Amino acid sequence: MLQKESGGSNKAVSRGYLQGQLVARGVRMTQQRRAILQVMEGARGHLDAASILRIARHDHPDIDRVTVYRTLTLLKRHGLIDELDLLHLGGVGHYYEQRxxxxxxxxxxxxxxxxxxxxxxxxxxxxxxxxxxxxxxxxxxxxxxxxxxxxxxxxxxx
Amino acid sequence: MLQKESGGSNKAVSRGYLQGQLVARGVRMTQQRRAILQVMEGARGHLDAASILRIARHDHPDIDRVTVYRTLTLLKRHGLIDELDLLHLGGVGHYYEQRxxxxxxxxxxxxxxxxxxxxxxxxxxxxxxxxxxxxxxxxxxxxxxxxxxxxxxxxxxx
DNA sequence: GGTATAGTTGCAACATGTTGCAAAAGGAGA
DNA sequence: TCTCCTTTTGCAACATGTTGCAACTATACC
Incomplete structure (x- = not known):
């Protein structure tokens, strides 16, 4: 079915799995969401919200913390990512990974x-x-x- | 003032399991800790930190949030309670229960x-x-x- | 392409959890 | 009971996560 890495090279923006899933479900796609989804797609290992924000700002410098959290909530609601605490080893934060x-x-x-x-x-x-x-x-x-x-x-x- | 579950009726202070465990391990017992442990002992179901604080203040009105968190950390470290997220149904908070x-x-x-x-x-x-x-x-x-x-x-x- | 509109964003404020540090209190020993 | 030493407390400040709301924007429809 849907591939994680698109093979096609004719498009500047390869849509990626998460973005494709959301669009297919009628979710509105914004610049900020695209930046965040890109980060999630490219991640290996577990990311916390602050890291996602920092990396996403390379693409979209004005993005806000709140938008990251809301996008993560959106992805959770659609069952596309999982949220982990990893037993709070690193303090209060949470970690996210593509399901x-x-x-x-x-x-x-x-x-x-x-x-x-x-x-x-x-x-x-x-x-x-x-x-x-x-x-x-x-x-x-x-x-x-x-x-x-x-x-x-x-x-x-x- | 201090009996919550009156085991016997001749003693004003019944020590309770958690307090006994900590004392046996050489942990210093303070007014604040006693109040918090009492709450944990008497609780049925899952308590969040704010509820523990509110109830503990009945016994010791000046107790601070921070002390509750630190006592919970202490109990976790000794394996006497478990910390749960319950999948963050109720927001960001955590819940605690006696192990x-x-x-x-x-x-x-x-x-x-x-x-x-x-x-x-x-x-x-x-x-x-x-x-x-x-x-x-x-x-x-x-x-x-x-x-x-x-x-x-x-x-x-x- | 232009417009309407519903969903999204950023800000501010709040809620929850953690850390550094000076002051206070528990417990041991005299 | 008093003193001493160590641990603990409360405060302030910070870190992480959530919510209300006005302004903005992606999409549908023309």
Missing amino acids: PLQQHLHVACLRCGRVVEIASPLFDKIKGQVERNLAFRVAFARVEIGGYCEKCRPETSG | PLQQHLHVACLRCGRVVEIASPLFDKIKGQVERNLAFRVAFARVEIGGYCEKCRPETSG
């Missing part, structure tokens, strides 16, 4: 702060269990695990 | 806001899988699921 095809869970080291993503069939199993047991329609799920990676494991065994 | 014996996951309805807790053996399975696959020592895990409960399920089937 992947394969849902994954986030494992964060409490000491070094590294975040690893892994997919697990148990993820879907939990969702299924909730749907059955609670007669609940699951829209999305978030699994975040905190602990210590191999390098950072505390020496104290007790 | 239960049986870990559970939180299922929140995106329309009516009701939060249901359920325990699942899959919860522990996921933790085990992470420990094995990533050589990771899991300290805690958080599973939050958003969707629609039976009553709030959207009519639109598409």
Whole structure:
């Protein structure tokens, strides 16, 4: 279906997945949104709102914090991105990532702060269990695990 | 003044689980902390920081927001409470609950806001899988699921 | 291309959470 | 009970996220 990177080279602006999705759903496209979506598309890893703002301003210097937050809310509402806390390792902020095809869970080291993503069939199993047991329609799920990676494991065994 | 859950009736101050845990670990006990811990002990359901502050002020009117946040951080660090976002249904705030014996996951309805807790053996399975696959020592895990409960399920089937 | 209009933006103000620092209070020992 | 030392508190300032509102702009229609 929709490709993440468009192969076409005849257009100055390659629309990108997120922009395409929003337009297809009748969402109005503005300069500011284009700049923000571009950032989300090009990102690898997890971005916080301040970083998104900073990068988006390369394209559109007058853009405001508020617009970033509102665009992120829009994308969340359409299920196109996921919002993470990453267990608040870095303070109060949140992080955002384009929703992947394969849902994954986030494992964060409490000491070094590294975040690893892994997919697990148990993820879907939990969702299924909730749907059955609670007669609940699951829209999305978030699994975040905190602990210590191999390098950072505390020496104290007790 | 200080009994909230009167276990026995001959003592004015029943220490409560959280306070006992902290004292046992050599943490200094202050008037402010006592007031906050009392609130956490007596709470059913999930409290946000503002509510904790408001209730704690009944006992100790001069207590500050900052002290509430710092005490919550202390309790988190000792693994005595868990911090939840509940998917930010109610805005930016966080929610806190005493860490239960049986870990559970939180299922929140995106329309009516009701939060249901359920325990699942899959919860522990996921933790085990992470420990094995990533050589990771899991300290805690958080599973939050958003969707629609039976009553709030959207009519639109598409 | 021009116009109407509904959705979007930026600003200001607010709400929630964090940090630095001087003053105050808890707890140990005498 | 008094003193000393360390931890904790409250304040102020800052960082992050949300909301109300007037001005602006993307799109539909002509």
